[in-house]
Amino acid sequence: MVESILREEWGFRTFFEAGTQGGFLYDPPIMDSAAGPVYEYAGRSITNFSGINFLNWHQDPDILIHFFDNSLRYGLVTGGSRMTQGISRPHAQLEELVCRLTGKERGLTFASGLLANIGFVHAMSSALRLDKHCRIDNRDACFVLDRDSHWSLWKAVQHLPYGKQVFSFRHNDVGHLRQVLNKLPNRKAVVIIESVYSSDGSVGPIAEILDVCREHGVLSFVDDANGFLVYGPKNRPFATEFARLPDATFIMTSFSKTVGLEGGILLGPRDVIMAFELLSGTSMFTAAIQPPTAATIHRIIRLLHDNPSIMDQYLVRVAAFRQRLSGRGYRLNPTPSYITSIMIGSDTKAIAVRKAFLAANMNVPVFRYPAVKPNQALMRVILNRSHSDAQIDAFFETLDRIRSEVKF
Ligand SMILES: Cc1ncc(COP(=O)(O)O)c(C=O)c1O
Structure with a gap:
């Protein structure tokens, strides 16, 4: 009875049947x-x-040995929350290294880039009162997203009202961003963009967007999941666009692309990122990157940087x-x-x-x-x-x- 309600009233029967027939839904290949x-x-x-x-690092024999050695040394999980139990040495080394490479003061790792994005918006839009002095209230914050932003960024703002706290501008359209910001004077705002958009492979006009943010006195967040360790150096394509990336207030990157393992990191001002330990939620209430993975990410980043x-x-x-x-x-x-x-x-x-x-x-x-x-x-x-x-x-x-x- 309950199952038939689930299938009929909740619509899963039609969705499943039409989905499989239309070729949308199928068992993933094993x-x-x-x-x-x-x-x-x-x-x-x-x-x-x-x-x-x-780059297929996960099939490199030296990388596999490094992972194995670090599994023996640090175990497979931290097995607890960052703030109560702690992080392993590889997490700390990874956070330090990515800070050095991106020019940011502090980094906070997450089990995935998606969790970093969701945690960022949560941290920047929530209220918490721990005692009379330790309190924060940013429920009036607003977010201005490029329309082609990744699902995780749109998901992160989904609970906030569109038109009041969430705004968008046409993909890579700096003029339109300016128009949107002109209508938000004196608001606590964060402009959210990507460096390289997985949707169409385009590269964001990072420098111009950061200039507009500065003119309007608003914060900037660049999701660099697809650009990290690929673009930036002067001899590579898009060097002009990437030259200003370190000026973004916040940078997020994922370790599932160039590094090819699993995890994400948020980078920004020291005190703010430290506050995110408590405010992001997706750091405190879910698992951390596995320690040998953190150590191996560190190793791969060093390899790419040195070679x-x-x-x-x-x-x-x-x-x-x-x-x-x-x-x-x-x-x-x-x-x-x-x-x-x-x-x-x-x-x-x-x-x-x-x-x-x-x-x-x-x-x-x-x-x-x-x-x-x-x-x-x-x-x-x-x-x-x-x-x-x-x-x-x-x-x-x-x-x-x-x-x-x-x-x-
Ligand atoms: C732009 C962008 N942001 C975030 C993510 C999520 O990263 P992760 O796979 O580490 O969760 C992706 C991955 O597809 C992405 O392309």
């Missing part, structure tokens, strides 16, 4: 190996173009990949970042493209509505450093064949 440039699935060897951990040629070479390969695509007439996202989107268009054709790639033993991420607007489906390919030239050639052959069969 991998029988590590998720690298190739993985084992249903007894087949699949070339994988879906991984976001594109810039790793990223330089990766970016050269990505540029060649992109050029090869445009040379064959594919429609791509306009910004040549390492996130390459190949436009398909029709949602129905997108399903056919995904299936055809799988039949050819390739997993290519195809995004369609609701991940993107209806009938603006695309393939989002982040090249893996460990893909061989032969695997990339095979991708191109298959892509050309599918394009002529599906006609996109």
Whole structure:
């Protein structure tokens, strides 16, 4: 009885049935190996173009040994809250290192980037009174988001009223941001942007946006999940946009992309970030990064910092990949970042493209509505450093064949 109410009144039967029929809902593929440039699935060897951990550190033998050594030394979990039990030495070293690299005073790690984003908004918009003197009340704060901001940022502000405490501006449109801020004089506001948008691979006009924030006397928050350790150095693309990143009031980054493990960090002024220990909620009321993971993240960051040629070479390969695509007439996202989107268009054709790639033993991420607007489906390919030239050639052959069969 109760279960039938759940299915009928709550709408799960229709959703499930239509979802599976429409190809939206399916069991996730179960991998029988590590998720690298190739993985084992249903007894087949699949070339994988879906991984976001594109440098594939987690299959590096030295990295695995480092993880193992630190598991023996620090155990697998902190097993308690940061404030009551403490953090492990690797957490402290990681927070210090990322502060040094980003030019920020203090960092606070979280189990994921999503939790860091949710914790940030919570910390900046809540009230807490611990005694007569120790109190804070920022329930009047407001947040101004780029419209293409990541789900975690929109989720973070969801409980706040749109139009009163939450505002948005058109994607990467500095003029529109200025207009929105002009209507918010004397408000305690934070402008929220990303450095590289996973939605379309575009790079935010970071310097101009930080200038507008300064003109209006408001705070800034840059989600650098996709730019961290990729962009910034003068010899790399988008050096001008990234040069001003350290001037943002707050920076967040995720360790699931370039570093390729799991975790996130919020960085900013020392006293404010310390206050976030109590105010973010997602630091105190959930698990921390596992200690060996924190130690391994630290190791990978040091490796990338001390050996810039790793990223330089990766970016050269990505540029060649992109050029090869445009040379064959594919429609791509306009910004040549390492996130390459190949436009398909029709949602129905997108399903056919995904299936055809799988039949050819390739997993290519195809995004369609609701991940993107209806009938603006695309393939989002982040090249893996460990893909061989032969695997990339095979991708191109298959892509050309599918394009002529599906006609996109
Ligand atoms: C811009 C952005 N912010 C935050 C996140 C969440 O990071 P994590 O995977 O560490 O939770 C992502 C990951 O997809 C992202 O692309």
